[in-house]
Amino acid sequence: VKVQTNSKLKLDDMMDLVVKAIESIEITGTPKELYEPIEYILSLGGKRLRPTLVCLSCDAFNGDVTNALHAAKGIEVFHNFSLVHDDIMDNANLRRGKKTIHEKWDNNVAILSGDAMLIKAYDFVLQGKYENLSEILTVFNRAAIEVCEGQQLDMNFETQDEVSIEEYINMIKLKTSVLLGAALKIGAVIGGASKKDSQLMYDFGVNMGIGFQLMDDYLDAFGDPKKFGKKVGGDIISNKKTFLFIKALALDNSGTMSDWLSEENFDESEKVNSVKGIYKNTGADSLCINEMNKYYEVALSKLDEINIDVHQKESLYAFADYIRKRVK
Amino acid sequence: VKVQTNSKLKLDDMMDLVVKAIESIEITGTPKELYEPIEYILSLGGKRLRPTLVCLSCDAFNGDVTNALHAAKGIEVFHNFSLVHDDIMDNANLRRGKKTIHEKWDNNVAILSGDAMLIKAYDFVLQGKYENLSEILTVFNRAAIEVCEGQQLDMNFETQDEVSIEEYINMIKLKTSVLLGAALKIGAVIGGASKKDSQLMYDFGVNMGIGFQLMDDYLDAFGDPKKFGKKVGGDIISNKKTFLFIKALALDNSGTMSDWLSEENFDESEKVNSVKGIYKNTGADSLCINEMNKYYEVALSKLDEINIDVHQKESLYAFADYIRKRVK
Numbered sequence: 182v183k184v185q186t187n188s189k190l191k192l193d194d195m196m197d198l199v200v201k202a203i204e205s206i207e208i209t210g211t212p213k214e215l216y217e218p219i220e221y222i223l224s225l226g227g228k229r230l231r232p233t234l235v236c237l238s239c240d241a242f243n244g245d246v247t248n249a250l251h252a253a254k255g256i257e258v259f260h261n262f263s264l265v266h267d268d269i270m271d272n273a274n275l276r277r278g279k280k281t282i283h284e285k286w287d288n289n290v291a292i293l294s295g296d297a298m299l300i301k302a303y304d305f306v307l308q309g310k311y312e313n314l315s316e317i318l319t320v321f322n323r324a325a326i327e328v329c330e331g332q333q334l335d336m337n338f339e340t341q342d343e344v345s346i347e348e349y350i351n352m353i354k355l356k357t358s359v360l361l362g363a364a365l366k367i368g369a370v371i372g373g374a375s376k377k378d379s380q381l382m383y384d385f386g387v388n389m390g391i392g393f394q395l396m397d398d399y400l401d402a403f404g405d406p407k408k409f410g411k412k413v414g415g416d417i418i419s420n421k422k423t424f425l426f427i428k429a430l431a432l433d434n435s436g437t438m439s440d441w442l443s444e445e446n447f448d449e450s451e452k453v454n455s456v457k458g459i460y461k462n463t464g465a466d467s468l469c470i471n472e473m474n475k476y477y478e479v480a481l482s483k484l485d486e487i488n489i490d491v492h493q494k495e496s497l498y499a500f501a502d503y504i505r506k507r508v509k
Numbered sequence: 510v511k512v513q514t515n516s517k518l519k520l521d522d523m524m525d526l527v528v529k530a531i532e533s534i535e536i537t538g539t540p541k542e543l544y545e546p547i548e549y550i551l552s553l554g555g556k557r558l559r560p561t562l563v564c565l566s567c568d569a570f571n572g573d574v575t576n577a578l579h580a581a582k583g584i585e586v587f588h589n590f591s592l593v594h595d596d597i598m599d600n601a602n603l604r605r606g607k608k609t610i611h612e613k614w615d616n617n618v619a620i621l622s623g624d625a626m627l628i629k630a631y632d633f634v635l636q637g638k639y640e641n642l643s644e645i646l647t648v649f650n651r652a653a654i655e656v657c658e659g660q661q662l663d664m665n666f667e668t669q670d671e672v673s674i675e676e677y678i679n680m681i682k683l684k685t686s687v688l689l690g691a692a693l694k695i696g697a698v699i700g701g702a703s704k705k706d707s708q709l710m711y712d713f714g715v716n717m718g719i720g721f722q723l724m725d726d727y728l729d730a731f732g733d734p735k736k737f738g739k740k741v742g743g744d745i746i747s748n749k750k751t752f753l754f755i756k757a758l759a760l761d762n763s764g765t766m767s768d769w770l771s772e773e774n775f776d777e778s779e780k781v782n783s784v785k786g787i788y789k790n791t792g793a794d795s796l797c798i799n800e801m802n803k804y805y806e807v808a809l810s811k812l813d814e815i816n817i818d819v820h821q822k823e824s825l826y827a828f829a830d831y832i833r834k835r836v837k
Contacts, residue, residue, distance in 0.1 A: 210654075215661040266624060270617040289598040289664060292620060296594060297657045299627055304650050307643055314642055315635055322632050326538075329625045333543040336617060 190240055192499040199233045202250050203257050208301055218282045218294040219301070222261050225277040230504070232257040234364040235371075237500060238382050241493045244372025251309035252317060252371060255302045256364050259321075262298035263328050265291055270336060275412065299325075309371070317367050320383075324363030331356025344422040350391060357397075358390025381487045385497070388480035393504055395473040398423040400507070402457055403466065414453035424472060425465045429456070432463035477505055518568055520827040527561045530578050531585055536629055546610045546622040547629070550589050553605040558832070560585040562692040563699075565828060566710050569821045572700025579637030580645060580699060583630045584692050587649075590626035591656050593619055598664060603740065627653075637699070645695050648711075652691030659684025672750040678719060685725075686718025709815045713825070716808035721832055723801040726751040728835070730785055731794065742781035752800060753793045757784070760791035805833055 190198070208219045232253030239249035267273070268281040269291050275281065283291035303318075311317055334352040338344045365386040369379035401416040402425060416423055420442050430438050438459050441452055460466045484497055518526070536547045560581030567577035595601070596609040597619050603609065611619035631646075639645055662680040666672045693714040697707035729744040730753060744751050748770050758766050766787050769780055788794045812825055 210658065212658060212661045212665055214665060215658055266620055270620060288616075292594055292598060293657055293661055293664075296624075296627065297654055299624065300650055300653045300657065303631060303646065304654075307646055307650065318631065318635055318646075322628055322635065325628045326625055326632075329621055329628065330538065330540060330543055333540045333621055336621075337540055337542060 190237075190246070190496065192237070192496045192503065195236055195240070195246075195496060196229070196233050198246075199229050199236055199250070199253060202254060203229050203232060206254055206258070206305075208258075208298075214286070214290055215294055215297055218265075218286055218290055219298055221285070222265055222276070222282055222294075222298075223258070225279055227277060229257060231260050231360060231364045233500070234361060234386060235368040237496050238365040238368025238374075239372040240368075241487075241489060241497060242369060242372030242374045242378070243493075244368070248309045248311070249368055249371045252306050252311075252321075252367050253364075254308075255304075255306035255321070256360070256367070258298055258305055259302035259325060260360060262295050262302060263332070265295040265298065267332055269295075270332065311371060313370055317370055320363050320366050320370065324359045327355045327359045331359075338422050341422075344427060346424065346427055349422065349424060349427060353394040354387060354391055357394040358387045361390035361393070362386035375488070378487050378489070381483050385480050385483040385487075385501075388476045388483060389501055389504060392473045392476035392480065395424055395469055395476065396505075396507055398425060399466070399469050399473070402453075402460060414449070414457075417453045417456045418449050424469050425460050428465035428468050429459050429463045432465060433459050435459075438463075477501065518565075518574070518824065520565070520824045520831065523564055523568070523574075523824060524557070524561050526574075527557050527564055527578070527581060530582060531557050531560060534582055534586070534633075536586075536626075542614070542618055543622055543625055546593075546614055546618055547626055549613070550593055550604070550610055550622075550626075551586070553607050555605060557585060559588050559688060559692045561828070562689060562714060563696040565824050566693040566696025566702075567700040568696075569815075569817060569825060570697060570700030570702045570706070571821075572696070576637045576639070577696055577699045580634050580639075580649075580695050581692075582636075583632075583634035583649070584688070584695070586626055586633055587630035587653060588688060590623050590630060591660070593623040593626065595660055597623075598660065639699060641698055645698055648691050648694050648698065652687045655683045655687045659687075666750050669750075672755060674752065674755055677750065677752060677755060681722040682715060682719055685722040686715045689718035689721070690714035703816070706815050706817070709811050713808050713811040713815075713829075716804045716811060717829055717832060720801045720804035720808065723752055723797055723804065724833075724835060726753060727794070727797050727801070730781075730788060742777070742785075745781050745784045746777050752797050753788050756793035756796050757787050757791045760793060761787050763787075805829065 203223070206223060208216060208223070210216050232250075235253035235256055236246050236249050240246050264276060265282050268276055269283045269288055273281055274284050281291070282294060303321075306317065306321060307314075331352055331354070334348075335356055338348075338352065362383040363386070365382040366379050369382040374382065398416065400413075401423070402414065404413055406413045412418075415421075416426070420426070430442075433439075437455065441447070441456055444452070481498070481501060484494060484501065487494065531551070534551060536544060536551070538544050560578075563581035563584055564574050564577050568574050592604060593610050596604055597611045597616055601609055602612050609619070610622060631649075634645065634649060635642075659680055659682070662676075663684055666676075666680065690711040691714070693710040694707050697710040702710065726744065728741075729751070730742065732741055734741045740746075743749075744754070748754070758770075761767075765783065769775070769784055772780070809826070809829060812822060812829070815822065
């Protein structure tokens with residue numbers, strides 16, 4: 182893929198470019214038990230948000246997007262690795278509406294092909310030619326380890342009696358947001374951004390990522406089953422301590438919420454509908470939307486602060502808008 | 510740790526230096542469920558052969574061993590990551606005579622702390638200052654992915670009806686030997702070796718590694734239970750298709766070997782003793798030792814070929830000798 186870097190790419194064009202680059206990834210070899218699951222999970226699609234962020238950020242600083250695409254592939258393969266292992270740990274059967282690897286094959290295959298993906302993620306990053314490889318990998322590694330920390334916190338919360346909003350936000354920041362921040366920062370570093378600007382890109386991504394995850398939790402309850410990919414109401418059924426859950430439990434005076442939590446035998450759609458009602462009656466749903474908006478505002482203020490012509494940032498504003506509009 | 514690079518270190522001194530460096534590794538953080546297992550597995554000891562090879566190889570080319578120690582730590586942390594995940598897949602209860610992570614905690618903890626170790630392995634490599642980081646990481650990545658391929662082949666062999674000696678050697682080459690080769694090659698690259706010499710170091714390591722694994726399999730049957738760390742006879746009990754197994758099955762005309770393989774209810778020590786008898790009667794044990802010696806000879810010939818003063822290679826010859834003498 183050859184890209185003209187002197188004319189800014191529109192968001193849609195960049196997304197097309199990135200989707201095609203991700204589709205072109207070939208991770209093949211023997212034994213097939215190791216490589217087929219990798220091909221399978223990467224073929225399930227997805228919006229490829231993280232690699233798009235790498236390229237948009239690089240492009241904003243007039244960097245070489247063709248070169249950034251290597252790091253972008255690395256970030257996307259890493260993200261998919263984390264999904265494969267998380268799905269084992271979370272006992273998830275479906276991913277993007279299809280069987281997860283450990284369901285389609287088995288746990289061992291999912292562990293090992295996930296490991297291979299994590300290694301291949303570094304391989305993709307290494308295929309680019311950067312002046313500052315060590316810096317790029319340091320940003321990548323820090324986010325990668327924080328994603329693991331976030332996943333462990335998420336698992337801890339399952340058996341932890343009380344989770345505060347602060348603890349919850351910290352968990353989603355680590356599990357989801359830091360990788361968006363790292364994608365933007367890596368793109369900025371490849372594009373030759375100043376230290377200050379690449380840090381602002383990171384902050385833009387982390388805050389947008391928290392907003393993004395709050396919306397994901399919201400959509401888990403209130404989303405359109407046809408568009409969501411996962412089972413709508415899954416968080417409610419499993420008593421997952423999301424923002425909605427924590428707020429509703431604190432605000433519900435009727436005791437219905439805590440009754441549902443201790444109920445072991447229930448009709449799933451009855452529980453989902455009842456808890457969604459509590460989310461609305463307590464105003465937890467609006468609080469979630471407000472919190473989301475708060476993080477989006479901070480994100481945009483960070484993007485404002487970046488010291489490049491506003492024209493250079495157009496696609497990034499469009500990206501933030503695209504992400505935010507998912508909820509409407 | 511400060512090292513004088515103008516005077517060659519003896520093998521014992523290098524091993525001491527490396528063991529201390531590995532002991533000094535601190536991988537700490539929150540949540541503790543992620544980091545305590547890492548500290549635990551790294552504290553179980555081991556001979557630290559792989560990081561020692563990185564440093565010996567670097568030292569042979571008069572490279573900066575202090576710098577090589579960073580990559581050495583990365584290789585050792587990677588090796589321990591692979592043990593953690595392999596132990597889940599192999600259902601192993603003991604590692605170096607202590608509980609494995611998935612036994613002491615659970616599978617999810619072992620998956621995730623293993624992932625974190627793989628990421629941290631790259632972090633350690635990155636702490637060094639190299640002229641050729643990309644080359645070092647490319648060698649590292651190739652070995653890392655091959656270790657995964659070897660593990661998958663090893664698992665495939667469990668349900669594969671027939672495994673040839675050639676397939677078996679290829680499996681142990683990938684699962685075990687390439688990492689020894691990579692350790693030596695990375696040390697050589699850091700030490701400024703020529704392309705030819707760093708490739709010879711790799712070949713030295715791979716051939717020594719095959720010899721090493723053949724011996725490991727031999728010791729699984731014939732080793733001293735006090736020294737071996739793992740359960741002696743474990744391979745025999747589980748019908749693992751090792752060199753000894755493949756040769757004995759091909760050479761045993763009495764049918765006792767194949768009877769044991771189909772026997773589901775048996776006294777473990779009776780099976781172990783009987784199969785060890787077959788290994789001896791068929792001469793599979795001597796064939797294993799011969800095969801091992803063959804690979805050691807090739808390994809030494811590669812070391813001979815490296816274009817540096819023989820004095821510079823003394824510790825590497827001593828290392829090969831040390832590894833080989835385990836069997837006596």
